[in-house]
Structure formats: C-alpha cells, structure tokens
Amino acid sequence: MKNNSFMGSFHLPSRPNLDVREIDISNNQIQGEIPLNISMTFPYSTWLFLSGNNFEGEISNVHFSGFSYLSILDISNNNLSGKLPRWTKNLLGLVELDLSNNHFDGSIPEEFCYKADLWLLDLSHNNLSGSLPHCASLPSPYLSHIYLSKNRLNGLLTHSFLNISSLETLDLGENSLSGSIPKWISNLSSLSILRLKGNLFFGEIPNEICELDQLRIMDLSHNQLSGHIPSCLAHLIGAPNSFSSWGLTIKSSTLNLDTSNLDTSTEMEARLMQEVYTQLDSHIQDWIELVTKWWSYTYEGNILDYMSEIDLSCNQLTGLIPLAIGNLSYIHSLNLSHNNLTGSIPSTFSNLKQLESLDLSFNDLNGEIPSQLTELNFLAVFSVAHNNLFGPIPYGKGQFGTFDSNSYEGNALLCGAPLEKGCEDSFELQPKVPNSLNEKREGSLIDMDVFYISLLVTYVVVLLSIGAVLYINPYWRQAGFI
Incomplete structure (x- = not known):
C-alpha cells in the first residue's frame, strides 16, 4: 500500500488482534490523526511505516506501547506536533525510531536514553529545544546513528554521548549548541560521521578528534572555531576497503536461540524475533546531508562507503594550511573557505588524487597557485577566489581547463586564462622578489x-x-x- 495516492483518513478494521507483521502505508496522502488503538488491532506487528503522509495531531496518547514485537516505528515526514512521547521505553524490542520532519517541540525526554536495543534515533527537522539529555550512562551496546539536526537545541555537549562507543553517526548540525568541542570526543571510537555544522561552537579544534581513526566525514563548518588547523587531521580518512561496514550487522550468536526447552508460545516469540532481526540488516540505512561541489545533497546507504569529506569552512581559523593535509590521499571533498588562513597553497595537495572538490576561497592566502595541482584528474570544483594570490594560472591542462574566471576572482595579481588579463600585461604589478x-x-x-x-x-x-x-x-x- 505504500507509494500510492491514497487519500482520506486511516480507518482500522473492526476485528482486533490481527496477525499482521508489517504495516506500510508510507508515501501516500492519508490525513487525520493516528488511531489511538492501533496496537490493539495489530499487536504482532514488527514494522510500522506511516511516513510521508499528512497525519496530524499529538501522539503522546497513541497506544504504541501496546506493540509487543515492534522493531521499527517510522512516522517521519508528517504534520505531527506536541511533545515527544515518553512511552518509548516500554517498546522493549524497538531498534529504529524515526520521528523526523514533523513539528514536535519541547525537550528530548530522558526516557530516550534507556532504550537498550535502539540502533537508530532520528529526531531531526523538528522544533525541539532545550539541552541534550544526559545519556552518559546509556546502556545500549548497539546505538549507532543519532540524528538531531535542524532543531533549536542549545547548551553544551557536556557528557551526553560519552560512553556510546558503538556510535557511528552523530549529526547535531544546525542547532544552537555552544561551548568547545569536548576532548572526550575521542571516546567515540567507532564514529564515521561527525556533523556539528551551523552551531555556536568556539575555541580550537581538539587534537583528540584525530584519534577517530574510522572518521571519514567531518563537517565543523559555520561555527566560531579559531586557532590553527591541526596537522594530525592528515591521519584521518583511510582507504575505502579499511572502512567498517555501515550495515547494522546483527551478531548471530545473540539470535540463534536454543528453542528445545521452550514452550510453544515462547518458541514462536523467539522465532519471530529471529526473523525480524534477520530482515533489519537490509532495511536500516544511514544517511547524511552534505554540501559538496557547492550543492547540498542527502546521501544514504552504501554510497556512503565511498564518501569522504572535511569541511571547516565559515569559521575563524588562522595560520598556515598544514603541509600534512596533502596526505589525505583518499579524500573527495575539502572545504577550508571563509576563514583567515595565511601562507601559500601547499604543493602537497597534488597528492590528493581522489579529490573532486577543493574550496580555499575567502582567506588571506598568497603566493602562486602550485602547478602540481593540474595532476588532480578528478577535480570538478575548484575555487581560490578572494585571496592575495599572484602569478600565472596553471590553466589549460587537465581539469584546470574546465574552471571559469569565478574560481579566481578577487585576486588582483593573478593572470592568464581564463582571466582577461594576460600575464605579459600584469608583470609590472607583480611583487618584485630578488631571484638570486x-x-x-x-x-x-x-x-x-x-x-x-x-x-x-x-x-x-x-x-x-x-x-x-x-x-x-x-x-x-x-x-x-x-
């Protein structure tokens, strides 16, 4: 029943206790409120997909807690409002909870911290406010993906996620969180995606962030970070085949249950849960919203195995670009624009053989554009606009033959194609430096x-x-x- 154009309200059949395992009416045009007694009608359901409709009203009183085996609850992309429910802790087998893209407000209840089996929590794109819940003692050994972006959360990170070593995705972007990036970030040893974009974080980027050896996407843009770029960032982003799988792998040892000594009902329950968890690995997929090649895209699923990006743009970073950044040979996108960086563009950037997007615009960089950059054969987006660069543009070779004048504007002493100013005309304007x-x-x-x-x-x-x-x-x- 999904992906149709069904309209009207959601009516339940008159017969209760229907043995329906999966309910999926997502991506229709169904409106009205979610029936209060939905769990009484489908008590054995394991997947409930109501996303992509026009459901409205509050869900605090809906009897979702009556689902005995519910593993996935997805009511995202609707018009639901009110406070977040506190009955989530009663859904003992819940693995994925997606309430994103609604109009929920208020704070995040601490009941969300006590979901031992939860793997994915998505509360993004709502109107949530207040500080993050104190989940330092979170018992879940599986929690892998947290999405809280595009809300109105504030305050410090404190120790909210301190002990979640299983965490692979942490997206807190576009809130009003403040303070410094805590040094305990290194405890998140499985972290692959860190997105803190669009907050009020200040201070230096801690060196402890370099200990996240699984990290391949880091977006710290649009904050108030200062100080130098840590040269140890060059140790991040290894070869794609070294990345851990993003699928939510189920440990078979916890699922191959011995049912020989169980009664009939308990055995059925065990086999049902075995079936549910076997299917989950193919369903639950991570996603992230990234700005790459000057456009914002949402990437999800297996493609993220091959994505790698560092975005430090729109901060107050100073000093030289570390030469060691040229060791990020598997990175696809590097954005250092809109900072106060000085010095020259490192010629070591020629080692970034997989690079597709490089933005160094709006800094105080000087010197010439290294001719070695013409060796970057996959470079599709390049900008050094609004710096203090001089000399000839290494134009006409490889990808550099595809960039227009916008990539170089705001550098009065640059010359050569694609700029209208020829280098023979601008020689007298270039800095005089003794040759010997x-x-x-x-x-x-x-x-x-x-x-x-x-x-x-x-x-x-x-x-x-x-x-x-x-x-x-x-x-x-x-x-x-x-």
Missing part, C-alpha cells in the same frame, strides 16, 4: 655608487657656498678669513 644572491649584491653596489656621488656633490656645494659668502661680505675678509 647576485641580484641582491648588484643592488647593494648600485646603492653605494649613488652614496659616494651624492657625498661629492654635497662637498662641492658647501665649498662654493662659503666662497660666495666671503666674496660678498668684506668685513669677514678683513677679519682674516682671507
């Missing part, structure tokens, strides 16, 4: 010659002046000057 020690010595010899000539001319002028005065004034001549 001989040139420096030659300049010094010329300066000494000028000095001696000036001294001789001054001496002659003084003698002539004295003679003229004595000739004009006879009293001085009589006084013995002549």
Whole structure:
C-alpha cells in the first residue's frame, strides 16, 4: 500500500488482534490523526511505516506501547506536533525510531536514553529545544546513528554521548549548541560521521578528534572555531576497503536461540524475533546531508562507503594550511573557505588524487597557485577566489581547463586564462622578489655608487657656498678669513 495516492483518513478494521507483521502505508496522502488503538488491532506487528503522509495531531496518547514485537516505528515526514512521547521505553524490542520532519517541540525526554536495543534515533527537522539529555550512562551496546539536526537545541555537549562507543553517526548540525568541542570526543571510537555544522561552537579544534581513526566525514563548518588547523587531521580518512561496514550487522550468536526447552508460545516469540532481526540488516540505512561541489545533497546507504569529506569552512581559523593535509590521499571533498588562513597553497595537495572538490576561497592566502595541482584528474570544483594570490594560472591542462574566471576572482595579481588579463600585461604589478644572491649584491653596489656621488656633490656645494659668502661680505675678509 505504500507509494500510492491514497487519500482520506486511516480507518482500522473492526476485528482486533490481527496477525499482521508489517504495516506500510508510507508515501501516500492519508490525513487525520493516528488511531489511538492501533496496537490493539495489530499487536504482532514488527514494522510500522506511516511516513510521508499528512497525519496530524499529538501522539503522546497513541497506544504504541501496546506493540509487543515492534522493531521499527517510522512516522517521519508528517504534520505531527506536541511533545515527544515518553512511552518509548516500554517498546522493549524497538531498534529504529524515526520521528523526523514533523513539528514536535519541547525537550528530548530522558526516557530516550534507556532504550537498550535502539540502533537508530532520528529526531531531526523538528522544533525541539532545550539541552541534550544526559545519556552518559546509556546502556545500549548497539546505538549507532543519532540524528538531531535542524532543531533549536542549545547548551553544551557536556557528557551526553560519552560512553556510546558503538556510535557511528552523530549529526547535531544546525542547532544552537555552544561551548568547545569536548576532548572526550575521542571516546567515540567507532564514529564515521561527525556533523556539528551551523552551531555556536568556539575555541580550537581538539587534537583528540584525530584519534577517530574510522572518521571519514567531518563537517565543523559555520561555527566560531579559531586557532590553527591541526596537522594530525592528515591521519584521518583511510582507504575505502579499511572502512567498517555501515550495515547494522546483527551478531548471530545473540539470535540463534536454543528453542528445545521452550514452550510453544515462547518458541514462536523467539522465532519471530529471529526473523525480524534477520530482515533489519537490509532495511536500516544511514544517511547524511552534505554540501559538496557547492550543492547540498542527502546521501544514504552504501554510497556512503565511498564518501569522504572535511569541511571547516565559515569559521575563524588562522595560520598556515598544514603541509600534512596533502596526505589525505583518499579524500573527495575539502572545504577550508571563509576563514583567515595565511601562507601559500601547499604543493602537497597534488597528492590528493581522489579529490573532486577543493574550496580555499575567502582567506588571506598568497603566493602562486602550485602547478602540481593540474595532476588532480578528478577535480570538478575548484575555487581560490578572494585571496592575495599572484602569478600565472596553471590553466589549460587537465581539469584546470574546465574552471571559469569565478574560481579566481578577487585576486588582483593573478593572470592568464581564463582571466582577461594576460600575464605579459600584469608583470609590472607583480611583487618584485630578488631571484638570486647576485641580484641582491648588484643592488647593494648600485646603492653605494649613488652614496659616494651624492657625498661629492654635497662637498662641492658647501665649498662654493662659503666662497660666495666671503666674496660678498668684506668685513669677514678683513677679519682674516682671507
């Protein structure tokens, strides 16, 4: 019944206790409220998909807790409102909870911290406010993906996720969280995606973030971070075949249950849960919203196995770009734009052979564009606009033949195609730097010659002046000057 154009309200059959395992009416145009007694009608359901409709009203009183075997509850992309429910802790087998893209408000209840089997929690794109719940003692050994982006959450990270070593995705982007990025971030040893974009974080990027050896997507853009770019970031993002699987792998040892000594009802329950968990691995997929190649896209599923990105743009970072960043040979997108970075563009960037997007615009970079960058054969987006670069553009070779003048605007001393200014016309404007020690010595010899000539001319002028005065004034001549 999914992906149709069904309209109207959701009516339940009059017969209760129907043995229906999966209910999927997603992506229709069904409206009205979710029936309060839905769990009484389908008590054995394991998957409930109501997403992509026009359901409205509050869900705090809906009897979802009556589902005995519910593993996936997806009511995202509707018009639901009110406070988040507190009955989630009663859904003992719940693995995925998706309430995203609704109008829920208020704070996140701490009951969400006590879901021992939860793997995916998505509360993004709502109007949630307040601070993050204190989930430091979260008992779940499986929680892998947390999405809280595009809400109105505030306060510090404190120790909210301190002990969730299984966490692979942490998306807190586009909230009002503040403070520094905590050093305990290194405890999240399985983290693959860290998205803190669009908050109020300040201070330096902690070196502890470099200990996340599984990290391949890091978006810290649009904050107030300062200080230098840690050179240890060069240790992140390894080869794709070194990444752990993003599928929510079920440990078979926990599912191959011995049913020989169980009664009939308990055995049926065990086999039912075995079936549910076997199917979950193919259903639950991670996703993330990224800005790459100047456009915002949502990526999900297996494609993320091959994505890698570092975005530090729109902060207050200073200093040189570390040469070691050129060791990120498997990175696909690097954005350092809109900071206060100085120095030259490292020629080591030529080692970024998989790079598809490089944005260094709106900084204080100087020097020439390294000609070695023409070796980046996959580069589709490139910008060094609004810096202090000079010299010829390495244009016309490889991908550099595809970039237009917008990639270089705001650098008065750059020349050559695709700019209208030729390098022969701008030579006099370029900084004069001595080419060798001989040139420096030659300049010094010329300066000494000028000095001696000036001294001789001054001496002659003084003698002539004295003679003229004595000739004009006879009293001085009589006084013995002549």
